[in-house]
Amino acid sequence: MSEAAMTQSDIDVAIQLIGMHKWYGEFHVLKDINLTVERGEKIVVCGPSGSGKSTMIRCINRLEEHQQGQIIVDGIELTNDVKKIDEIRREVGMVFQHFNLFPHLTVLENCTLAPIWVRKTPKAEAEEIAMKFLERVKIPEQALKYPGQLSGGQQQRVAIARSLCMNPRIMLFDEPTSALDPEMISEVLDTMISLAEEGMTMICVTHEMGFAKTVADRVIFMDEGEIIEQAPPTEFFENPQSERTQLFLSQILHNG
Amino acid sequence: MAIVKTERHEDLPPPVSQTGVIGWMRENLFSSPLNALLTVVSLYVIWWAVSGIVSYAFINANFVGETREDCTGTGACWVFIKARFGQIMYGFYPVEERWRVDVGYVLAAIGLFFVLSDVVKDKKWSAIYMFVFVPVACYFLFYGGSFGLEVVETSQWGGLFLTLVLASVSIFVSLPLGIVLALGRRSSMPIVRMLCVGFIEFVRGVPLITVLFMASVMLPLFLPEGVNFDKLIRALVGMSLFSAAYMAEVVRGGLQAIPKGQMEAAKSLGLGYWQAMGLIILPQALKISIPSIVNTFIGLFKDTTLVLIIGLLDLLSIVKAGTTDKEWVGMATEGYVFVAAVFWVFCFGMSRYSIWLENKLHTGHKR
Numbered sequence A: 001m002s003e004a005a006m007t008q009s010d011i012d013v014a015i016q017l018i019g020m021h022k023w024y025g026e027f028h029v030l031k032d033i034n035l036t037v038e039r040g041e042k043i044v045v046c047g048p049s050g051s052g053k054s055t056m057i058r059c060i061n062r063l064e065e066h067q068q069g070q071i072i073v074d075g076i077e078l079t080n081d082v083k084k085i086d087e088i089r090r091e092v093g094m095v096f097q098h099f100n101l102f103p104h105l106t107v108l109e110n111c112t113l114a115p116i117w118v119r120k121t122p123k124a125e126a127e128e129i130a131m132k133f134l135e136r137v138k139i140p141e142q143a144l145k146y147p148g149q150l151s152g153g154q155q156q157r158v159a160i161a162r163s164l165c166m167n168p169r170i171m172l173f174d175e176p177t178s179a180l181d182p183e184m185i186s187e188v189l190d191t192m193i194s195l196a197e198e199g200m201t202m203i204c205v206t207h208e209m210g211f212a213k214t215v216a217d218r219v220i221f222m223d224e225g226e227i228i229e230q231a232p233p234t235e236f237f238e239n240p241q242s243e244r245t246q247l248f249l250s251q252i253l254h255n256g
Numbered sequence B: 001m002a003i004v005k006t007e008r009h010e011d012l013p014p015p016v017s018q019t020g021v022i023g024w025m026r027e028n029l030f031s032s033p034l035n036a037l038l039t040v041v042s043l044y045v046i047w048w049a050v051s052g053i054v055s056y057a058f059i060n061a062n063f064v065g066e067t068r069e070d071c072t073g074t075g076a077c078w079v080f081i082k083a084r085f086g087q088i089m090y091g092f093y094p095v096e097e098r099w100r101v102d103v104g105y106v107l108a109a110i111g112l113f114f115v116l117s118d119v120v121k122d123k124k125w126s127a128i129y130m131f132v133f134v135p136v137a138c139y140f141l142f143y144g145g146s147f148g149l150e151v152v153e154t155s156q157w158g159g160l161f162l163t164l165v166l167a168s169v170s171i172f173v174s175l176p177l178g179i180v181l182a183l184g185r186r187s188s189m190p191i192v193r194m195l196c197v198g199f200i201e202f203v204r205g206v207p208l209i210t211v212l213f214m215a216s217v218m219l220p221l222f223l224p225e226g227v228n229f230d231k232l233i234r235a236l237v238g239m240s241l242f243s244a245a246y247m248a249e250v251v252r253g254g255l256q257a258i259p260k261g262q263m264e265a266a267k268s269l270g271l272g273y274w275q276a277m278g279l280i281i282l283p284q285a286l287k288i289s290i291p292s293i294v295n296t297f298i299g300l301f302k303d304t305t306l307v308l309i310i311g312l313l314d315l316l317s318i319v320k321a322g323t324t325d326k327e328w329v330g331m332a333t334e335g336y337v338f339v340a341a342v343f344w345v346f347c348f349g350m351s352r353y354s355i356w357l358e359n360k361l362h363t364g365h366k367r
Ligand SMILES: Nc1ncnc2c1ncn2[C@@H]1O[C@H](COP(=O)(O)OP(=O)(O)OP(=O)(O)O)[C@@H](O)[C@H]1O
Pocket: A024, A027, A029, A047, A048, A049, A050, A051, A052, A053, A054, A055, A056
């Protein structure tokens, strides 16, 4: 491969994990994780509780530190260099299971805080952008309320809008719907689907298999800190190769 | 067969829970024989206490006159307070210079009003005025030595003036210092953490009186020959460090109550440590700590009276000194009641303000 082709293909790669390991004290949480996510790709990660799904995606924006191997995001390798970490965090948005909105700020302030302080966007412009994204997640009328006054589904949509206001190139979702009542799940999933349709690079930890089938380019199954299987959704659901995957799928399909 | 409701129920006003004064009383004060008995006994105790205080402090008290001979009533002799009022307020601050203290009070009161109330929404200028201009201006006003103002040595400061100087300086120093110590105690840098833990635990393990003694007796031993701090400054340093240690623990409690997810969300948006602390974590941590912070302030305010033992003449000591005056023998009760009333007014004010602030900052239930 020529050098020009190398760099070209590197730019098309959004995230690369190479031989990544992580320990919590003595406990080996992540074992030899290898994963390449291309720009615009949508990946769904599933697996039993405690398998290390959250830990893996939290390593990507350095909420957790890995001890071995490489993580390269947007062509920048994650090391202890604080500047690079901040640079990556600006480009990578994250949505949490428990929303983690800032309860002392209004919805609008939640959305404008990071653009104003991190990107140095003028306040008026930041508010305009925030309103645009709040409209996209269909709650512009809640802009002046506090998070505590919103329903769970609305809060999670605010959290998505808050991330989008930083104009990220990659979005990480850690079980965004699992703290929600059933009737609110679809409003959040709809938001995520429309985001996917616009070509955002996404890694979603979720057990919403319907979402995986419609949106994912690839489904990744993790167990005991390892990536056991990865495949396009049709193949993954219809013809799982590993026994552990089969067991897992039979369990969640029974319950779901 | 299915039962279907076709009409919508209209919105009604909430039911009226109070059925008049009589209804309220019957429900809350006389609902059972025991309740009725307790109500009657309590009312009697309240009446007994209030009427005693009112007749001592007002009805049978003497307000006019110059000497103790003018006190003919059976109640309090407020003439004593009146006669020594200047000293009680300003200590031995020269009479013709006392306007400087008053100007300082006015400057500080204006600042407090703008910082504490919510008349002005953007607090930047109020804060700069209150925390930069007022302290500097007060220093030049109170101590003097420039702008043609005569120097008034701190040994002449006293009374309520000295108490307020002690309290406000220690409050203004201890809160930021306490926040820094609390952050240091939670820092991931071992040396910083050890220093902070060591300081906090050392200071908390020692009575304030000891700290004051150490500051006034031992500190000079450590300082090089010839360097001599003012006695007031030593007391201020001692009190500020002492209350900073307490403040640090209060703030740490608040910091611990903030879920980890808040810091993670802030980081994931690209905010740095100080931005996340200043914009996300501390505002919330301080808000939930308001009751404890104000509690510490109130304790600190009352602890200023301990400077009596290192020979500073604060409100309490100057009143105490006054009661030993031959001309006013037997005025101790009036003196101490007055001191108590002054302290109560300030502490109650702080307490009410904290309640108002808590309500103002309340932004709906947390999930
Ligand atoms: N801070 C920590 N210290 C020690 N062990 C941890 C820590 N965080 C997570 N673990 C452990 O690491 C393992 C993986 O955790 P992780 O949260 O990544 O699992 P998960 O796949 O996201 O599970 P779930 O579906 O329940 O969210 C678990 O066994 C968990 O107990």
